[in-house]
Amino acid sequence: MRALLNSQLLLETIYLIASMLFILSLKWLSSPASARRGVRAGEIGMLLAVVGTLLHHGIVDYTWIAIALVLGTVIGVPLGFVQMTAVPQRTALSHAFGALCVTLVGTAEFYLRAPAVPKFMMVVLSLEIILGSLTLTGSLMAAGKLQEVLPQRPITYKGQNLVNLSLLGIAIIVAVLLVLDPSRMSLFPLIIVIPLIFGVMMIVPIGGADMPTVISLLNSYAGLSAAAMGFVLDNKLLIVAGALDGASGFILSVNMSKAMNRSFSNVLFGAFGQEQATAAGKVEAKPVRSATAEEAAAILAAANKVVIVPGYGMAVAQAQHKVRELYDALTKRGVDVKFGIHPVAGRMPGHMNVLLAEADIPYDKLLDMDEINGDFPQTDVALIIGANDVTNPAARSDTTSPIYGMPILDVDKARTVMVIKRSMAAGFAGIENPLYHLDRTLMLFGDAKGFVGNIVRELSGAGHS
Numbered sequence: 001m002r003a004l005l006n007s008q009l010l011l012e013t014i015y016l017i018a019s020m021l022f023i024l025s026l027k028w029l030s031s032p033a034s035a036r037r038g039v040r041a042g043e044i045g046m047l048l049a050v051v052g053t054l055l056h057h058g059i060v061d062y063t064w065i066a067i068a069l070v071l072g073t074v075i076g077v078p079l080g081f082v083q084m085t086a087v088p089q090r091t092a093l094s095h096a097f098g099a100l101c102v103t104l105v106g107t108a109e110f111y112l113r114a115p116a117v118p119k120f121m122m123v124v125l126s127l128e129i130i131l132g133s134l135t136l137t138g139s140l141m142a143a144g145k146l147q148e149v150l151p152q153r154p155i156t157y158k159g160q161n162l163v164n165l166s167l168l169g170i171a172i173i174v175a176v177l178l179v180l181d182p183s184r185m186s187l188f189p190l191i192i193v194i195p196l197i198f199g200v201m202m203i204v205p206i207g208g209a210d211m212p213t214v215i216s217l218l219n220s221y222a223g224l225s226a227a228a229m230g231f232v233l234d235n236k237l238l239i240v241a242g243a244l245d246g247a248s249g250f251i252l253s254v255n256m257s258k259a260m261n262r263s264f265s266n267v268l269f270g271a272f273g274q275e276q277a278t279a280a281g282k283v284e285a286k287p288v289r290s291a292t293a294e295e296a297a298a299i300l301a302a303a304n305k306v307v308i309v310p311g312y313g314m315a316v317a318q319a320q321h322k323v324r325e326l327y328d329a330l331t332k333r334g335v336d337v338k339f340g341i342h343p344v345a346g347r348m349p350g351h352m353n354v355l356l357a358e359a360d361i362p363y364d365k366l367l368d369m370d371e372i373n374g375d376f377p378q379t380d381v382a383l384i385i386g387a388n389d390v391t392n393p394a395a396r397s398d399t400t401s402p403i404y405g406m407p408i409l410d411v412d413k414a415r416t417v418m419v420i421k422r423s424m425a426a427g428f429a430g431i432e433n434p435l436y437h438l439d440r441t442l443m444l445f446g447d448a449k450g451f452v453g454n455i456v457r458e459l460s461g462a463g464h465s
């Protein structure tokens with residue numbers, strides 16, 4: 001008895017420390033300077049959570065647990081090595097696994113307890129299973145769209161929202177019937193199957209461009225379903241971790257929607273990105289001015305103030321280390337170089353900050369959109385490296401543009417604008433960018449890593465000043 005009490009105390013203490021580490025992890029992750037510590041804290045917290053759970057007195061046989069640990073490691077380790085640009089779909093897959101686990105545990109718990117399931121328990125179980133099931137298929141669909149194994153464009157039909165909401169409504173009605181009388185066990189499979197279908201239908205009308213926001217929302221659902229599972233299993237750590245996950249995922253989705261000036265309902269029901277093909281097709285016709293690396297280097301060397309605006313293209317090209325060399329070469333010549341970071345540049349929040357921090361660019365040189373926008377009128381050169389949508393002035397002036405109202409980096413107010421990209425192709429939102437046709441804009445066509453490398457070579461070689 002005493003041994004049992006001691007092991008229970010040990011378990012609760014481990015869970016308490018893990019909970020504290022999860023909270024500190026989120027706090028530290030909110031600043032680039034402490035982000036590495038935040039990741040470590042999260043990792044140690046998760047390790048403690050797993051070790052603590054393995055000490056649970058209810059475990060009678062470790063065989064299946066050992067098999068699950070090996071299986072989890074075999075799946076998890078390769079997932080840890082994906083390219084940074086593939087992190088959104090990797091994250092979606094993690095949510096799918098978490099949601100599968102929550103749904104399976106919820107199903108087992110129902111059949112272990114049925115038909116005598118107390119009302120509160122049935123409410124929490126239903127919530128766990130509905131959220132778990134829809135997150136499972138929703139996350140798989142989102143990962144498929146981002147990986148382009150499924151079509152990215154939104155697929156819509158008349159009455160779609162009504163059909164989708166009716167499906168969810170039916171699942172909720174079935175759950176209520178089960179809460180009122182859990183002995184209607186034949187209804188139980190419906191609260192798994194209907195949300196599984198709803199998860200697919202929910203993602204079908206959403207375009208690829210909105211997937212990162214949707215994934216963040218699915219993150220929130222996965223967290224809430226895990227918190228519900230915590231109530232079912234009487235596990236306080238799961239309740240805390242699930243609530244943190246649910247709240248942070250929700251806040252992140254709201255912040256991403258705000259940064260794109262979109263409402264939540266517009267992201268979920270707006271079928272954004274439908275015009276992709278037609279809008280992108282118009283691009284080639286208008287004239288643009290282009291320049292060579294040598295010309296670009298001369299302009300940069302003659303500047304006093306340069307703002308570099310990185311985007312998705314810098315991430316794909318893995319150009320951050322070359323960008324660091326460019327930063328060094330220019331600052332050595334006395335040029336004031338800063339970086340303008342848009343909140344949704346790249347494919348996930350903080351994408352640019354992580355890459356530039358990896359290349360050891362000083363944090364105080366990375367300025368958020370609101371901080372840098374006032375500087376552009378006094379900026380000699382705005383150098384855009386693989387960014388597109390986040391610099392599109394149509395968002396300010398063209399009321400018909402799908403991104404109208406999205407806050408952007410005001411690069412067009414700089415004296416000279418230089419844009420490194422490979423072609424005139426559109427960005428993620430699939431729309432034309434009038435910035436490229438301005439008199440003050442020079443297009444630097446090429447791969448971001450190669451072109452920045454060439455500029456650095458010109459700067460260090462010929463000695464423009």
Ligand code: NAP
Nearest residue numbers: 212311312313344346348349388389390422423427428448
């Ligand atoms: P973007 O609009 O997708 O444009 C990226 C540009 O990079 C493309 O136009 C492409 O042009 C160029 N590019 C691609 N590979 C390149 C390479 N190897 N070298 C040089 N250039 C290359 O990117 P963004 O300006 O960063 O905007 C992000 C977009 O994602 C926004 O639409 C945003 O709303 C959306 N989004 C982001 C998040 C987030 O959390 N970050 C979330 C949801 C949605 P070429 O093909 O001509 O080279």
